[in-house]
Amino acid sequence: MNFEIVESFSSLMREKGIDKDILAGIVEDIFGMMVRKKYGANAKFDVVFNVDKGDIEIYLQKEVVETVVDPVIQIDPATARKKSGEALDVGEEYVEVVDLQEFGRRLVTTAKQNLNQRIKEIEKELIYNEYSGTLDEIIVGEVYQIRKGDILIIHNKNELVLPKSEQIQKERYKKGDTIRAVIKEVRKNTGNPTVIVSRTDTKFLARLFEIEIPEIYDGIIEIKGIAREPGERAKVAVESHDDRIDAVGACVGMKGVRIHAIVRELNNENIDVINYSEDPVVYITRALSPAKLKKIDLDLEGKKATILVAEDQVSLAIGKGGQNVRLAGKLTGFDLQLEKEGPEYDIELVEFKDELGEEVYNKFIENGYDTAQQVIEEEITALVQKLDMEEEKLREIVEMIKKEFEEAEIEDEGEEKEQEEEPVVEETSVKKNTAKRKTDAEIPAEAEASSGKSRKGKAKAVAQEAAESEIENNSTLESTGAAEKNSETE
Numbered sequence: 001m002n003f004e005i006v007e008s009f010s011s012l013m014r015e016k017g018i019d020k021d022i023l024a025g026i027v028e029d030i031f032g033m034m035v036r037k038k039y040g041a042n043a044k045f046d047v048v049f050n051v052d053k054g055d056i057e058i059y060l061q062k063e064v065v066e067t068v069v070d071p072v073i074q075i076d077p078a079t080a081r082k083k084s085g086e087a088l089d090v091g092e093e094y095v096e097v098v099d100l101q102e103f104g105r106r107l108v109t110t111a112k113q114n115l116n117q118r119i120k121e122i123e124k125e126l127i128y129n130e131y132s133g134t135l136d137e138i139i140v141g142e143v144y145q146i147r148k149g150d151i152l153i154i155h156n157k158n159e160l161v162l163p164k165s166e167q168i169q170k171e172r173y174k175k176g177d178t179i180r181a182v183i184k185e186v187r188k189n190t191g192n193p194t195v196i197v198s199r200t201d202t203k204f205l206a207r208l209f210e211i212e213i214p215e216i217y218d219g220i221i222e223i224k225g226i227a228r229e230p231g232e233r234a235k236v237a238v239e240s241h242d243d244r245i246d247a248v249g250a251c252v253g254m255k256g257v258r259i260h261a262i263v264r265e266l267n268n269e270n271i272d273v274i275n276y277s278e279d280p281v282v283y284i285t286r287a288l289s290p291a292k293l294k295k296i297d298l299d300l301e302g303k304k305a306t307i308l309v310a311e312d313q314v315s316l317a318i319g320k321g322g323q324n325v326r327l328a329g330k331l332t333g334f335d336l337q338l339e340k341e342g343p344e345y346d347i348e349l350v351e352f353k354d355e356l357g358e359e360v361y362n363k364f365i366e367n368g369y370d371t372a373q374q375v376i377e378e379e380i381t382a383l384v385q386k387l388d389m390e391e392e393k394l395r396e397i398v399e400m401i402k403k404e405f406e407e408a409e410i411e412d413e414g415e416e417k418e419q420e421e422e423p424v425v426e427e428t429s430v431k432k433n434t435a436k437r438k439t440d441a442e443i444p445a446e447a448e449a450s451s452g453k454s455r456k457g458k459a460k461a462v463a464q465e466a467a468e469s470e471i472e473n474n475s476t477l478e479s480t481g482a483a484e485k486n487s488e489t490e
Contacts, residue, residue: 024049026118030111031058034103040072045098058098064088127158128193132186136203138211143177153179153197166198168231168267180265182207199266200230208262209236215250224276227330231267233319235287235327239276248273272327280305280334287328291317294341298334305334314340322406347372347408352401360397363387372405 028047035045035058044061062075080094081087088094100108141155149164151173162181173179181197182204198204206223215221221240228234240247251273252259259271274286281296284305295308309317317338318325329336349370353361367386369375375383375398383394 022122026115026122027056030114030118031056033114034107034111035060035098037107038103042070043072056100058100060096060098062094062096064090064092064094066090124188124192127195128186128188130156131158131183131193131195135183135186136207138180138182138204138207139197140178140180141197143173143175143179145175146173151179153181158195159192160195160197162197162199166196166200168199168269170231171199171267200228202226202228205234205236205262205266205271208265209251212258212261213251213253215240215245220245221247221250225331227327228269229323229327231269233270233272233323233327234266235272235274235331237274237276237283237287237331248275280332284328284332284334284336287331288317288324288336291324293317303334304337305332306337306339308339308341310341314338347405349375352404355400355404356397360387360389363389372401376402376405 027049031047031049032045035043035047039045039060046059046061048055048057048059050056062073062080064077064080065074066076068074068076075094077088077090083096084094139153139155139160141153141160143151144154145152149167151162151167153160153162160181160183162179166181166184181199182201183195184198184201184203185196187194187196205226205228209223210217213221216223216238220242221238223236224239225237226234236251238247238251240250250258259273263269263271272289274289277283277286280298280300284296284307285293288307291309291313293307293313294310297306299305307317316324319327325336325338349356349361349364349372352372356364364375364387369378380391380394380398383389383398384391387394
């Protein structure tokens, strides 16, 4: 039975990869528990476990006394002489070797169960220590299961979880695929610890830069900040600690080879690398590139920046869906407010009449709020006092108007840009010129109808102009036809 127990423990040690000393300590604790169960809590004993030799020995210690009161810890001289073969005097210590078979199979089975439980606890601790000590580091694993959108990854025989919220949109994986991610969090549970990995965290992008760019790994170039919308676009601010090395150039690499490797890993995420600056004005200017800025007014205490932008640069500064200005704000830590140079864009409040309702709309008009800009710029407390409405409701209304206003402004700027870039083609034929004018009238009208907001009047004006143009051209056609007829008659 001794060999059977040792072999069982040794196989567990090999399978689980547990250190010999740790296993020896566990076995000694478990057999100590067995001795206390059999002989009582007062028993004096030693457990010696030699994994290499396969020995487990238990020594029970008793004191030699004339009159035995507690047989667990005491023995009389005659019995001690009979068992040991030595003459022991009163007061000396008698050591008895306990045969494991004396414990019975029931106690041995209990010992095995306790050992398994202890080993599981050690496994949990080992997994937790392994991954909690490598937080923010990249691991390479294999996809072995996709469950409810979450991807389960095998790494060093351990299960890691890539939640759906930590995945880059539009990325698709199948079983057996190799995947890279950064260790984001390790949670202790009743079972094994849950290791959460991420591909959307900014630390993942930072670690990819370290892998692909030796200067960052060596500390010559430092990443000062990262702002990211995973799978879409990212801005990275870098600074060189060596004047001879261009930070941006080193990150991009020869013909963009370094940055392209990172872009491919991130599902073609666009990455803007800029030089960091301690000067907030310079930093904000670089963060909002490629837009050219006119003026920046800073509120350092409130971390706000009001930026004046030329009319033709507004769409570049804002970016697709406001992406450029959002990322620049995250990167610099400032609340960026853009102001367009020239006449300020506005929308009549009547365009929001359907959303506001007749009663609320009339309240705004009666109190002198005729445009969206007036409502957005007014303090919420002033609106509450003047309109006699709940603050929460007014905040929702202002937020709705602000959102619609910004979308309409971006759309309007985009249309203006398209009109500026549209080439002007002179047609010699009167018929072609008429068709061209009809098309120009139809396109803005359709675009305005799709926006469903404030430019209904503009579309009507364009349509009216097109109609007048068509009448004029028809008159030209008639005049031309009459002239041709007269010529034939002559």
